[in-house]
Amino acid sequence: MSIAINRDFKIDLVVIVQDEEKNINKLVRKKYGDNLIIVDSYSRDNTVNELSQYTKQIYSQKFINFSVQKNYAISKSNNEWILTLDADEELTEGAQEVIRELVKKKDIDGYWFPRRNYINDKTYLKHGYFYPDWQLRLFRNHKGYKYSGIIHAQIQIPEKKTRYIKDVEILHSPERSKYNSWLSFFRLINYIKIEGSDLAKSKTAAASFFSGIFLETARHFFRCYYRKRGFLDGYNGFRAAVIFGLYQGNIQMYAFFTRLFRYDTPEV
Structure with missing residues (x-):
């Protein structure tokens, strides 16, 4: 796979x-980079075989958490800049040309792009917590920059060295959307367990069942639906705000019961 983004x-x-056999071809065929680096968590489908036609840099590592995987992946990079995308993401048309200009800037080490979270093939959530949903995905390859966070992994770059760019948007496929139906909430269960277990180790975990499930749910729903104007997305915005509120409330609840019964942290 070879394309000159910048000389x-x-x-x-x-x-x-x-297990991204169904998604990965669409992404890698866009050729967003000069080189493709893949870290696979021992897929059981045909993912690795599909990718082998695009790159020789395919590495296997047991999944521990998102930061561990991403830090391992960027450690394999030898080029000046790194662009990270998920298998079910793409960039808007013309992104390559914009990126070509961005990487020329000497005083900037990272760029944030807004992400559209689609709930079907044509509709994405435009308000609430869900847009612009800024993502730091293009950054200079610097040994001091590492990811942190067990689920919502974030590359740690000083804010003053980054810029927000509206001309490139990330398009997040609706296939695994957590907000396209009420049943989508169940896709968050594993994340709730992981984040709840991690939260249980901190001093910010809910002190009671009530403050966990009810107050936290209500707080996030109100902020997402009213303060962030999620209501402008109509019924879709209401459903997404409720699901997100329940997600946050259940994290607190899981942390509360983890402390109460001293459960071990589940594997990611």
Whole structure:
């Protein structure tokens, strides 16, 4: 896979995958980078075989958490810039040309792009917590920059060295949307367990069942639906705000019961 994004600065497209046979071809065919780096968590489908036609840089590592996987992936990069995308994401048309100009800037080390979270093929949530949903995905390859966070992994770059760019948007496929139906909430169960277990170790975990499930749910729903104007997305915005509120409330509740019964932290 070879395309010159910039004559002076080359970009590695880094993707972590697991059982992404149905999604990955659409992404890698776009050729967003000069080189493709894949870290696979021992996929059981045909993901690795599909990717082998695009790159030789395919590495396997047991999934521990998102930060561990992404830090391992970027450690394999030898180019000046890194672009990270998920297997079910793409960029808007013309993104390559914009990126070509962005990487020329000497005083900037990272760029945030807004992300559209689609709930079907044509509709994405435009308000609430769900847009612009800024993501730091293009950054300079610097040994001091590492990911942190067990689920919502974030590359740690000083804010003053980053810029927010509206001309490139990330398009997040609706296939695994957590907000396209009420049943989508169940896709969050594993995340609730993981984040709740992690929260239980901190001093910010809910002190009671009531403050966990009810107050936290209400707080996030109110902020998402009213303060962030999620109501402008109509019924879709209402459903998404309720699901997100329940997600946050259940994290607190899980942390409360984890402390109460001293459960072990589940594996990610």
